[in-house]
Amino acid sequence: MEATTEITHQVVVFDAADLNSESRFWAGVLGGTVDYEDDWHTVLVDGSAKVAVQLAPEHVPPQWPDGNPQQIHLDLWVADIEEAHEEVLALGAVLLKAVDDEAPGEGFRVYADPAGHPFCLCWVKRSEAA
Numbered sequence: 001m002e003a004t005t006e007i008t009h010q011v012v013v014f015d016a017a018d019l020n021s022e023s024r025f026w027a028g029v030l031g032g033t034v035d036y037e038d039d040w041h042t043v044l045v046d047g048s049a050k051v052a053v054q055l056a057p058e059h060v061p062p063q064w065p066d067g068n069p070q071q072i073h074l075d076l077w078v079a080d081i082e083e084a085h086e087e088v089l090a091l092g093a094v095l096l097k098a099v100d101d102e103a104p105g106e107g108f109r110v111y112a113d114p115a116g117h118p119f120c121l122c123w124v125k126r127s128e129a130a
Contacts, residue, residue, distance in 0.1 A: 011042070011049045012074065015056035016115035021092060023053045025114050028091040029076070053115075061116020064096055074119040075108070081123045085109065088121065 016022035023034045023041035032045035039055035062070045078084040081100075089095070093111040096118060100107040105125035110118055 009049070011052050012072070013052045013054050014072075014113070014115060014117055015059045016053050017055075017057055017059045018114065019053050019055050021114040025092050026051050026053070029088060059115060061112070062118065063116070064110065064112070064118040070118055073110075073117065075122050076119065077122050077124075079123070081107070081109070081121060084121050093119075 014022060014026070019036075019039070019041050023036075023043060026032075026043045027034045030043060030045050030050050032043045032050060035042040035044055041053045042049045043051045043053075060068055062068045064070050076084075085095075088111055092114045095109060095111055097110040098107070099109065106123060108120045108122040110120050112118055
């Protein structure tokens with residue numbers, strides 16, 4: 001079945017009880033700015049909406065991997081995992097799990113943002129001989 005409606009814009013929206021900490025966190029991670037509204041914040045990068053945060057006063061953070069189910073997560077590929085790791089921790093992330101040894105030169109780490117949403121920093125180190 002072919003879609004009949006053209007999607008002209010899409011954005012991932014996070015629910016959060018604290019709009020300010022959640023939107024500032026994602027603006028810091030993505031290198032953007034926050035457009036503030038009363039119950040909605042949009043994170044803009046180079047003038048384009050990348051993610052948004054919607055006020056959800058009763059938001060219950062997922063407890064990954066056990067507990068309240070994960071609703072959504074982002075995989076973010078980075079060039080330097082140690083630098084990215086330090087940056088997200090400084091912005092308010094919490095490390096949940098590190099999987100650094102599945103294959104040589106690649107892996108991922110799972111974090112929670114300030115509202116408890118899991119996200120992953122992923123990397124692949126290319127060999128110099130390639």
